[in-house]
Amino acid sequence: MTAPDWRRTLVRLRRRPLGSAAFMVLVFVFLFAPLVVMVAFSFNSSPRLSFPFAGISIRWYQEIFTDTLVLRAFRRSVQAAVVTAGITGVLGLLAALGILKVAARWRTVFLTTALGPLAIPGLLYAIGLAVFYRQIGVGRSIWSANLGHALIALPFVFLIIGASLERFRFGLLEAAQDLGATRWYAFRTVTLPLILPAVIGAMLLAAAISVDDFVIAFFTAGQDKTLPLVMYGRVLKGIDPTLNAIGTVMLILTTSLAFMAASRTTIGER
Amino acid sequence: MTDGSRRPFQPAILLEGVTKRFGSVVAVDNVTLAVEEGEFFSLLGPSGCGKTTLLRMLAGFETPDDGSVYLRGEDVTLVQPNKRATNMVFQNYELFPHMTVFNNVAYGLKLKKVPRNEIGQRVNEMLEVVGVGGLGTRAADQLSGGQQQRVALARALINRPAVLLLDEPLSALDVKLRKRMQLELKSIQHSLGTTFVYVTHDQEEALLMSDRVGIMDHGRLLQIGAPRSIYEQPRNEFVADFVGTLNDFAITVTRTDGDLAVAENGDGDRIVVMAGHSCRAGDTLRIAVRPERILLTPRAEEADSGQPGNRLSGRVQDVIYMGPFTQYLVDTGMLGRVVSQRVSNEEATLITPGLEVAVTWAVDAAFPLSDRDPVEAPTT
Amino acid sequence: MIESVTRRGPRRKRSRRGTSGEVLVAIDRRRRVAAWLQLFPGSAYFTLLFLVPLAGLLAMSFFRLVDFDPVPAFVLSNYAEVLTTSIHVRLGLRTIQVAGILTVIVLLVSFPCAYVLNFVFRAKRQLLYFLILVSLFGGYIVRIYAWRSILGRQGVINQTLIGMGIIEEPIRYLLNSMFAVGASLVNFLIPLGVLPIYAAMQNVSPHVIEAARDLGASRIRAARQIVLPLSMRGVRAATAFVFIATLGEWVTPRLLGGTKDLLIGNRIEFYFGQSLEWPQGAALAMTLMVAMGVFAYIIISLMKRLTR
Numbered sequence: 001m002t003a004p005d006w007r008r009t010l011v012r013l014r015r016r017p018l019g020s021a022a023f024m025v026l027v028f029v030f031l032f033a034p035l036v037v038m039v040a041f042s043f044n045s046s047p048r049l050s051f052p053f054a055g056i057s058i059r060w061y062q063e064i065f066t067d068t069l070v071l072r073a074f075r076r077s078v079q080a081a082v083v084t085a086g087i088t089g090v091l092g093l094l095a096a097l098g099i100l101k102v103a104a105r106w107r108t109v110f111l112t113t114a115l116g117p118l119a120i121p122g123l124l125y126a127i128g129l130a131v132f133y134r135q136i137g138v139g140r141s142i143w144s145a146n147l148g149h150a151l152i153a154l155p156f157v158f159l160i161i162g163a164s165l166e167r168f169r170f171g172l173l174e175a176a177q178d179l180g181a182t183r184w185y186a187f188r189t190v191t192l193p194l195i196l197p198a199v200i201g202a203m204l205l206a207a208a209i210s211v212d213d214f215v216i217a218f219f220t221a222g223q224d225k226t227l228p229l230v231m232y233g234r235v236l237k238g239i240d241p242t243l244n245a246i247g248t249v250m251l252i253l254t255t256s257l258a259f260m261a262a263s264r265t266t267i268g269e270r
Numbered sequence: 271m272t273d274g275s276r277r278p279f280q281p282a283i284l285l286e287g288v289t290k291r292f293g294s295v296v297a298v299d300n301v302t303l304a305v306e307e308g309e310f311f312s313l314l315g316p317s318g319c320g321k322t323t324l325l326r327m328l329a330g331f332e333t334p335d336d337g338s339v340y341l342r343g344e345d346v347t348l349v350q351p352n353k354r355a356t357n358m359v360f361q362n363y364e365l366f367p368h369m370t371v372f373n374n375v376a377y378g379l380k381l382k383k384v385p386r387n388e389i390g391q392r393v394n395e396m397l398e399v400v401g402v403g404g405l406g407t408r409a410a411d412q413l414s415g416g417q418q419q420r421v422a423l424a425r426a427l428i429n430r431p432a433v434l435l436l437d438e439p440l441s442a443l444d445v446k447l448r449k450r451m452q453l454e455l456k457s458i459q460h461s462l463g464t465t466f467v468y469v470t471h472d473q474e475e476a477l478l479m480s481d482r483v484g485i486m487d488h489g490r491l492l493q494i495g496a497p498r499s500i501y502e503q504p505r506n507e508f509v510a511d512f513v514g515t516l517n518d519f520a521i522t523v524t525r526t527d528g529d530l531a532v533a534e535n536g537d538g539d540r541i542v543v544m545a546g547h548s549c550r551a552g553d554t555l556r557i558a559v560r561p562e563r564i565l566l567t568p569r570a571e572e573a574d575s576g577q578p579g580n581r582l583s584g585r586v587q588d589v590i591y592m593g594p595f596t597q598y599l600v601d602t603g604m605l606g607r608v609v610s611q612r613v614s615n616e617e618a619t620l621i622t623p624g625l626e627v628a629v630t631w632a633v634d635a636a637f638p639l640s641d642r643d644p645v646e647a648p649t650t
Numbered sequence: 651m652i653e654s655v656t657r658r659g660p661r662r663k664r665s666r667r668g669t670s671g672e673v674l675v676a677i678d679r680r681r682r683v684a685a686w687l688q689l690f691p692g693s694a695y696f697t698l699l700f701l702v703p704l705a706g707l708l709a710m711s712f713f714r715l716v717d718f719d720p721v722p723a724f725v726l727s728n729y730a731e732v733l734t735t736s737i738h739v740r741l742g743l744r745t746i747q748v749a750g751i752l753t754v755i756v757l758l759v760s761f762p763c764a765y766v767l768n769f770v771f772r773a774k775r776q777l778l779y780f781l782i783l784v785s786l787f788g789g790y791i792v793r794i795y796a797w798r799s800i801l802g803r804q805g806v807i808n809q810t811l812i813g814m815g816i817i818e819e820p821i822r823y824l825l826n827s828m829f830a831v832g833a834s835l836v837n838f839l840i841p842l843g844v845l846p847i848y849a850a851m852q853n854v855s856p857h858v859i860e861a862a863r864d865l866g867a868s869r870i871r872a873a874r875q876i877v878l879p880l881s882m883r884g885v886r887a888a889t890a891f892v893f894i895a896t897l898g899e900w901v902t903p904r905l906l907g908g909t910k911d912l913l914i915g916n917r918i919e920f921y922f923g924q925s926l927e928w929p930q931g932a933a934l935a936m937t938l939m940v941a942m943g944v945f946a947y948i949i950i951s952l953m954k955r956l957t958r
Contacts, residue, residue, distance in 0.1 A: 017766075017770045017771070020766045020770040020771070021771075023762060023763075023766060024763070024766055024767075024771070024778070027759060027763055027840070028781060030837060030840075031781075031782070031785040031837060031840060031841070032781075032785060032788075033800070034793050034796030034797050034800060034834075034837065035785070035788050035792075035793065035796060037796055037799065037800050037806055038792065038795070038796040038799065041799065041806075048804070048809060087695075090691070091691050091692040091695055092692065094688045094689070094691055094692060095688065095689050095691075095692035095693070097688050098684075098685045098686065098687070098688030098689035098690075098692075099685075099689060100685075101681060101682065101684070101685035101688075102682075102685050102686070102689065110689070110693075113696070114696070116700060116701075117700060118891075119890070119894065120704075120894065120898075120939065120942075121894050121895065121897050121898020121899075121915070121938075121942075122895075122898055123898035123899075123900060123915050123918060123919070123935075124704075124707070124898055124918075124935050124938065124939060125700070125703070125704075127707065127918065127922045127931065127932070127935060128703035128704045128706065128707040128935075129699070129703045130922065131703065131706050131707050131710050131928065131932065132699075132702060132703035132706045132707075135706055135710075147699055148699065150695075150699075151695070151696070151699045151700055154692065154695070154696065158692065208787050212787060212789055212790055213790075214790050214791045214901060215898075215901070218923075219922065219923070228789075228790070228791040228792075231791050231792065231795060232791055232901070232905075235791075235794075235795050235798060235905055236905075243795055243799075244799070247789065247792040247795055247796065250789050250792050251788060251789050251792055254787045254788070254789055255784045255787055255788065257787070258783055258784060258786070258787035259780070259784065262780055262783055
């Protein structure tokens with residue numbers, strides 16, 4: 001005997017994850033609402049923040065791209081990204097390679113200590129760094145901030161490269177060596193090409209962390225204002241329609257970095 | 271690293287008293303072995319017997335704690351893998367996943383600074399030899415298991431190694447493909463004349479492919495010999511048991527007749543063994559008979575030949591159909607359970623569970639067993 | 651360079667060849683030295699720019715302020731001053747309260763979110779995961795500003811409502827309120843909650859849930875009794891992230907909260923950014939760090955008991 005059609009439909013409906021779908025939609029609307037609003041109003045021709053739009057224009061972009069203050073900040077943010085990626089890439093790769101070869105108890109010590117920056121609030125680290133710079137007589141500048149950015153990004157880079165090395169098949173190196181390769185040649189032709197996506201991904205993530213950082217730059221960059229610092233200054237002064245455009249530019253910068261990072265590392269493979 | 275001790279007579283490989291320990295585990299225990307040029311030599315044993323460690327010492331990935339490894343007469347005990355004239359086909363191939371098939375195979379030649387056009391020619395030739403011609407531009411991680419296996423073989427063989435080392439290269443393939451590759455490997459080896467050292471735990475594979483087989487257990491080399499001698503004249507219980515199925519009996523001798531020892535139980539059951547002159551009545555002998563050498567005849571059809579051979583009466587307990595073969599478990603009064611095997615044909619179906627049968631085998635089908643002890647490698 | 655991992659056997663001992671044995675030991679030692687050389691730059695950087703600054707902050711908390719200049723000393727008066735200031739006690743308690751509420755809210759959203767991602771919409775989980783990642787990197791300051799433009803007196807909600815004639819005066823309590831601070835922080839913290847829980851859930855096979863369902867458990871029960879304990883590591887990490895982030899928060903209350911909605915982080919910022927009484931600020935920071943440790947311990951042991 002078959003069940004009546006209406007019951008089948010009911011069961012089928014109940015099996016559909018409608019509740020889950022509704023939940024996820026709500027979460028994503030909440031997560032993206034501020035960003036969507038900001039991007040939308042960056043194209044509004046009127047400085048007023050109300051619907052409906054007065055019209056679509058790129059005047060706020062024209063304004064910020066002729067504003068030397070913003071342009072200089074933009075350049076500093078890009079510099080911070082590059083420097084952070086560079087420092088963390090080199091240090092992280094070396095450390096991840098080195099840690100494979102030390103005894104297990106040392107490995108634990110290193111891995112645990114490396115998580116330190118994640119375990120304390122950014123504010124406390126930022127003031128610690130500011131105190132340190134003052135004590136050793138280093139002035140506030142974009143470079144001072146860069147060093148701090150690299151420090152907070154280093155654990156991520158180290159862990160991401162470490163994870164990719166963990167999945168690396170070391171038998172490949174034996175194969176290379178068996179075919180006549182020296183260790184260095186095997187590293188260059190086998191290890192490096194295979195972990196390079198993870199290394200680049202980790203560096204992009206470091207760059208994104210650097211561009212996004214506000215707190216460390218606030219306490220250590222001084223007059224070398226990055227984009228987040230410029231935004232903060234203008235927000236304090238009140239509503240400024242160019243902020244939507246600056247925010248959108250930053251959003252594009254950080255999310256595209258994060259996107260490229262994710263598509264290259266295990267973060268993205270999940 | 272040569273110590274200059276070249277010998278007048280040079281086997282492809284010579285191991286002298288090689289021992290390797292991992293902590294308290296002796297992985298390879300005082301192994302001495304010579305492998306001839308052009309030989310297909312298999313190391314056969316259960317997992318953990320030390321065969322792979324032995325292979326890795328030949329390749330240079332492990333250094334012996336004791337003893338020496340000679341390659342074509344040259345002491346290579348301490349030579350790094352990249353400086354040895356051996357190449358290896360790894361168990362899981364270890365193809366470089368970020369390279370094409372061509373670049374995988376060309377890797378060794380590039381390191382030897384072989385001219386570019388010669389590399390191209392040799393790689394393509396080698397790919398043809400192993401049967402993957404035309405796959406050169408394919409990415410290495412887009413190959414089937416069998417193709418990967420062939421590429422790994424090409425990548426190793428192209429360097430014209432003094433010895434090719436193969437570490438269970440077929441174990442990841444399905445049965446059908448494995449059978450085909452066994453024959454192909456054998457014929458490639460034959461046509462190139464390269465010395466192969468082949469590690470496997472599959473006795474059938476070892477017997478089928480090799481010129482000689484070395485059986486290992488607990489790090490010791492128990493017996494070396496041609497497949498036939500390994501199978502038919504195993505020197506000890508482990509070898510006999512590991513290679514093929516075995517009926518293993520202990521009998522008490524009731525009388526002797528020249529160099530024949532006879533055991534009888536008075537019910538007409540009789541076992542005759544070639545035992546040598548030293549055997550006395552009352553001695554206990556351990557003998558073994560391969561199942562396919564044991565014949566069953568329904569008791570009803572038995573013609574009493576009156577010959578003084580082996581004869582036991584028994585009852586068929588179970589019939590196990592195995593495709594090409596059928597196995598019979600027979601309960602005999604004198605020796606307990608005996609396993610017999612024959613080709614599955616019309617006659618095979620006539621023997622059914624419960625049937626009373628006569629169990630017989632030729633006197634020379636039985637061989638005596640000793641406890642396991644290692645044998646010295648025969649100096650060829 | 652790295653392959654020694656797979657090759658690390660016991661110390662090589664060669665009875666017959668003394669000299670070559672020494673060669674092998676030397677190779678071994680060279681590799682170990684290489685490992686430490688590779689670890690050195692990162693470790694040195696980490697020590698110099700992380701451990702030393704934190705030690706410096708600790709030292710600073712004992713310094714004396716002379717003419718607005720911190721002078722090396724060992725006084726406990728900074729701590730005494732910081733701990734007896736009533737506003738610190740009030741802000742500290744409020745911060746802990748806010749952090750607790752936010753943690754609960756974020757966990758209540760993040761766990762189902764990670765669950766749905768990993769088990770319900772398994773086919774699309776990469777895309778969804780990526781969207782969450784994007785929102786994590788959507789910009790800290792950018793998002794705070796965006797909330798201002800949504801909730802402000804001249805923000806999207808008020809302007810639109812006025813424009814449509816629904817209200818005449820802008821609703822004031824949307825911005826510069828605890829509501830705005832909370833909304834923005836929850837928004838910022840959800841990805842930080844989802845990521846570790848989702849990562850931990852990767853190790854839970856969907857078949858485990860099917861097995862629980864097969865044995866008669868409802869979906870909710872399976873999620874609570876099977877998935878939650880198995881992904882507890884992630885939940886703990888998420889809790890820690892959210893709590894830590896809230897304790898150190900000061901920008902959000904500054905830009906979105908009213909004068910009554912400040913958190914303890916604002917006081918630290920005040921000492922370092924405005925009053926320049928660094929020793930007091932350092933003492934407050936150290937107190938916060940100790941409190942954080944105590945809370946982390948309490949919460950984690952509570953959670954352990956809960957899942958036992």
